[in-house]
Amino acid sequence: KNEVEQSPQNLTAQEGEFITINCSYSVGISALHWLQQHPGGGIVSLFMLSSGKKKHGRLIATINIQEKHSSLHITASHPRDSAVYICAVTRGSNYKLTFGKGTLLTVNP
Amino acid sequence: DAGVTQSPTHLIKTRGQQVTLRCSPKSGHDTVSWYQQALGQGPQFIFQYYEEEERQRGNFPDRFSGHQFPNYSSELNVNALLLGDSALYLCASSLAPGHNTEAFFGQGTRLTVV
Numbered sequence: 631k632n633e634v635e636q637s638p639q640n641l642t643a644q645e646g647e648f649i650t651i652n653c654s655y656s657v658g659i660s661a662l663h664w665l666q667q668h669p670g671g672g673i674v675s676l677f678m679l680s681s682g683k684k685k686h687g688r689l690i691a692t693i694n695i696q697e698k699h700s701s702l703h704i705t706a707s708h709p710r711d712s713a714v715y716i717c718a719v720t721r722g723s724n725y726k727l728t729f730g731k732g733t734l735l736t737v738n739p
Numbered sequence: 740d741a742g743v744t745q746s747p748t749h750l751i752k753t754r755g756q757q758v759t760l761r762c763s764p765k766s767g768h769d770t771v772s773w774y775q776q777a778l779g780q781g782p783q784f785i786f787q788y789y790e791e792e793e794r795q796r797g798n799f800p801d802r803f804s805g806h807q808f809p810n811y812s813s814e815l816n817v818n819a820l821l822l823g824d825s826a827l828y829l830c831a832s833s834l835a836p837g838h839n840t841e842a843f844f845g846q847g848t849r850l851t852v853v
Contacts, residue, residue: 671849727842
């Protein structure tokens with residue numbers, strides 16, 4: 631079993647829909663990261679959180695430390711949101727990231 | 740402010756050859772981590788460099804080696820290339836280990852081994 635599990639693996643939505651991507655992890659962490667990867671490879675950090683909730687524009691990330699679970703929400707989805715969304719965790723005092731396999735999101739117009 | 744830059748962007752090598760990939764960290768960052776991302780998979784940690792030393796290493800063979808220079812830039816070297824080494828190689832920079840900061844990634848180097 632991977633340390634970081636994401637669901638769903640693939641997600642197709644219509645423009646304007648509310649989207650939720652889930653991440654579960656099996657170890658104690660110091661922080662959880664949500665990242666976005668577009669075709670071509672580059673990875674962009676969306677959020678880093680260790681508790682509670684963060685919001686940036688139409689994106690919201692939440693984490694429940696007790697349940698070892700995090701969610702990434704996208705409100706009013708748009709085709710430009712189409713990308714792979716990856717959950718990753720860091721543990722302890724190091725900065726090694728352990729990644730989930732990612733969720734491929736496709737938003738159709 | 741230049742972010743993390745990697746070179747080259749694409750590379751084709753033959754089995755058995757050696758390759759060197761390069762990474763310049765974001766301004767102000769002194770720690771560089773390298774990841775390998777196979778097609779359809781999440782990135783896997785190769786190793787991390789800080790103060791010109793390898794501080795952590797993932798489950799990769801000794802064919803994978805690296806270096807960090809005094810200006811914090813880094814190289815990833817892979818010897819005796821195998822077909823299975825074909826992947827996207829990502830560099831991420833951060834502050835010193837122990838600082839929880841957001842991850843900053845380069846665009847990656849896509850290595851194809853034929």
